[in-house]
Amino acid sequence: MDIEPKTENRKLLTGLFFGSYNPIHIGHLIIANYMASFSGLKEVWLVVSPHNPLKQKSGLANMYDRLEMAKLATENAPQIKVSDIEFKLPQPSYTIDTLTHLQERYPEKEFVLIMGADNLVSLKKWKNYEILLKDYHIYVYPRPGADVSEWKNHPSITFTDTPEMEISSTFIRKALKDNKNIQFFVPDNVLEFIEQKSMYR
Helix, strand or coil: CCCCCCCCCHHHEEEEEEECCCCCCHHHHHHHHHHHHHCCCCEEEEEECCCCCCCCCCCCCCHHHHHHHHHHHCCCCCCEEEECHHHHCCCCCCHHHHHHHHHHHCCCCEEEEEEEHHHHHCHHHCCCHHHHHHHCEEEEECCCCCCCHHHCCCCCEEECCCCCCCCCHHHHHHHHHCCCCCECCECHHHHHHHHHCCCCC
16 A cells, blocks of 8 residues: 655654543554554554543543553564654543644644544544644544445545454453453553553552
8 A cells, every 4th residue: 555645755754643642552563563654654553542532531540651652562663663652642632732832842843643443433533633634644444334435535534455444442440450461462462561561450
C-alpha cells in the first residue's frame, strides 16, 4: 500500500496515536509499528492522554505510571516515540486542541491522526471534527464489528490493512485483578513495572 502524503517531503510525516494506555499492551505496539513501518509514516508518537473526554475517569491509573509503561514498552523501537504533550494542556484534552498546539510547536512536521474504526464511528461527537477532517489526514486501523461505511470514500481518511487486534486494556486489567498470567500480552518490562507497583489488583 502506497499512501502519498500532502507534503513533498515524506520524512516529516508523523502519526499520532492517542490513548490512555491503561496499560499499554501488545495490541497497541503492533498497531504503532505497522503504521510506522507499512503505511508511509516516518514515525509514530504514542500520545498518552491524561483523560479522554468520552471515557469515564474512574479506573484510570496515574498518568505518570501510564507514561512510564509506554516508555518502557517502546525503548527498543526508534520508530515509536512517547509524548506527554497533553499533560501540559488544559484537561480534559481535546484532540483538535492538541493538534493545533503540536503544529505550532513542530511546524516542520505533518501530523496524521491514527485511530481505530470504532473511534471513527463516533468521530462526529468529537470537538470540531469538521476542522479535523479539513486540516488533517486520518489513518484508520480495523476493529471488529465497526461499521465505517459512511466514511469509505472520504478524501481525508485512509483505511489500512493493520492486523486486527482484539486485545484491550480492559481485558488486561480484569486479568490482573483475577490474578491471571498476562505474559506476552504486555512486554516483560511493563509486566515487571505493574507487579512492582501492584497496579490494577
